[in-house]
Amino acid sequence: MKLEDAVNYARIGKRVKLARVEKDLTQAQLARLVGCTNNSISHIEVAQTKVSLPMLMQIAHVLEKDLDYFMQETPYVSRSWVVDREIANKLDQCNASTLLAVSKILDALLDCQQSLNTEQNA
Numbered sequence: 001m002k003l004e005d006a007v008n009y010a011r012i013g014k015r016v017k018l019a020r021v022e023k024d025l026t027q028a029q030l031a032r033l034v035g036c037t038n039n040s041i042s043h044i045e046v047a048q049t050k051v052s053l054p055m056l057m058q059i060a061h062v063l064e065k066d067l068d069y070f071m072q073e074t075p076y077v078s079r080s081w082v083v084d085r086e087i088a089n090k091l092d093q094c095n096a097s098t099l100l101a102v103s104k105i106l107d108a109l110l111d112c113q114q115s116l117n118t119e120q121n122a
Helices: 010-023 028-034 038-045 052-061 080-090 094-119
Strands: none
Touching: 010 038, 010 052, 028 038, 028 052, 038 052
């Protein structure tokens, strides 16, 4: 899989905008803080340009987010981030019966994963 196929720049841009708005910053203010133009921030937010890793790191620092926040829904997000932030937050909203159902679903998925791994190693 090519990097371009795995990274959804539109989603990254939306997350940049969400984090910027959450910090109550304008595009111009964020641009000044990261050392680029407000047009660059605008283009990143609408995926008109592919944000570079150094720029994304600078944006993440200024917006006080980790890189995983921007890399959600890509193969590059860390496993622990998904478990700790995405899955745990959703499980916290479940009642006991829903948690039992989720546990059974996870058991079925793990059995399927084990079967696939066994087939691939055979």
